[in-house]
Amino acid sequence: MKIAFYGSSLVSAYWNGAATYYRGLLRALADKGYDITFYEPDVYDRQKNRDIDPPEWCKVVVYEGTVEALKAVARCAGEADIVVKASGVGFEDDLLLDEVLDASRLNALKIFWDVDAPATLAELRAAPEHPLRKALQRIDLVMTYGGGDPVVNAYRSLGARDCIPIYNALDPQTHHPVPDDGRFSADLGFLGNRLPDREARVEHFFLEPASRLTDKTFLLGGSGWQDKLMSSNVNYIGHVSTRDHNAFNVTPKAVLNISRASMAENGFSPATRVFEAAGAGACLITDYWEGIELFLKPGEEVLVARDGQDVVDILAGLTSEQALAIGKNSLQRVLADHTYASRAETVDALFRQHMGARMEAAE
Structure with a gap:
């Protein structure tokens, strides 16, 4: 047809x-x-x-x-x-x-x-x-x-x-584990364009924790953030081509998903980056939205933050071994249930x- x-x-x-x-x-x-x-x-x-x-x-x-x-x-x-x-x-x-x-x-x-x-x-x-x-x-x-x-x-x-x-x-042909890439080294990465109904949430879940965790490094990718006030430990790299998404997801210790306000309020709307990050074997931290447990198991396959303080607490206690285990679990789950x-x-x-x-x- x-x-x-x-x-x-x-x-x-x-x-x-x-x-x-x-x-x-x-x-x-x-x-x-x-x-x-x-x-x-x-x-x-x-x-x-x-x-x-x-x-x-x-x-x-x-x-x-x-x-x-x-x-x-x-x-x-x-x-x-x-x-x-x-x-x-x-x-x-x-x-x-x-x-x-x-x-x-x-x-x-x-x-x-x-x-x-x-x-x-x-x-x-x-x-x-x-x-x-x-x-x-x-x-x-x-x-x-x-x-x-x-x-x-x-x-x-x-x-x-x-x-x-x-x-x-997940499309496993496109998003999959790759070697680390030093361009994307960080404790926490976030990839997303600057949009009106996302900006305040990016401030709350990403930029504010970065300003408080001065001993950690943060990586921001996406279009439109060039004039945004951010702390010196945030490395803004602009638009990231899809050919680099796997490396962006897998290289930082963890990556963050921040839903747009309307999708977070409605729930049951996992963003593409949730599955792309899981497909690369990344340790994913996501903001809370209703229905997430239908896609990934909190605590084992994904880490869930209800606010910026949760992001701070998660990063402060997250070890490299824990991050690797969560990434491995999430990859297995999406390959089994979400392709x-x-x-x-x-x-x-x-x-x-x-x-x-x-x-x-x-x-």
């Missing part, structure tokens, strides 16, 4: 945290025989900061950030059996959704794939006339990056026919179920 997937970017993770999610899941679906074309706009300098070349398992179509170009690629939806419009494409999202739905064949499976459901739902609640509210009537299935029952129930209450979370996972191959099994079953139901209804 042919999939037309309209998203932010497959080839660039620059200001695009969903890239590794797309790569892992779509590669796994391609391995199951799907013929996939990914359509992405040339915006935010992403094409100037590519992490990968277009892969052999997916055709990538890059279009200019113009309405004319958008409408041209939207018409390609008419060639697909399954049409996916992701959230956060980054250029005229509402128009793109309408154009894609208009172009899709009557019997095509039409999906809205929300990679930031808590934020999207907040927008919908605040705007009764939001275009997505009306579009839900034309969409067969909403799939989400995460969110659990709160997100599922919220989407159904807004008129979605169905909503299924497909959680982040994109297993997520693709779920997605494939959902696609076939919904396509089968459509065919029965047409007979």
Whole structure:
């Protein structure tokens, strides 16, 4: 079956945290025989900061950030059996959704794939006339990056026919243990772009502990932090290419996951870096969010901090031996239970179920 997937970017993770999610899941679906074309706009300098070349398992179509170009690629939806419009494409999202739905064949499976459901739902609640509210009537299935029952129930209450979370996972071909790299030496590393609903939490969970633990070294990677006030023991290195993520994760004694505020409040939304760090065999410290025990066992496979003081206490008592043991345990867990191959099994079953139901209804 042919999939037309309209998203932010497959080839660039620059200001695009969903890239590794797309790569892992779509590669796994391609391995199951799907013929996939990914359509992405040339915006935010992403094409100037590519992490990968277009892969052999997916055709990538890059279009200019113009309405004319958008409408041209939207018409390609008419060639697909399954049409996916992701959230956060980054250029005229509402128009793109309408154009894609208009172009899709009557019997095509039409999906809205929300990679930031808590934020999207907040927008919908605040705007009764939001275009997505009306579009839900034309969409067969909403799939989400995460969110659990709160997100599922919220989407159904807004008129979605169905909503299924497909959680982040590990692609072992991309994220795996590598040797230490001296560029990333530190007691604690954090990798994340500077975003409005994350900044205060980064201050609380990372920058404040760094200012208190002056005898320890901290490593900050990601875009947008260059003018942020930070203590002298924080080494800010800017954007980190995905080709260096494994080394960034495995070299520090521990790495930190800090959820965006909306995802932490909602729960059941493990970030990609949770599985990427575990896949590299890193010792992961994560901020607390409801549902974490469904993915990694606190205390054995992950360390959990409810506030900045917890980060201070964990680092003060963490030995190298403990860190190595936690990294080993987390790697074993994600390889067993949380790979994109297993997520693709779920997605494939959902696609076939919904396509089968459509065919029965047409007979």
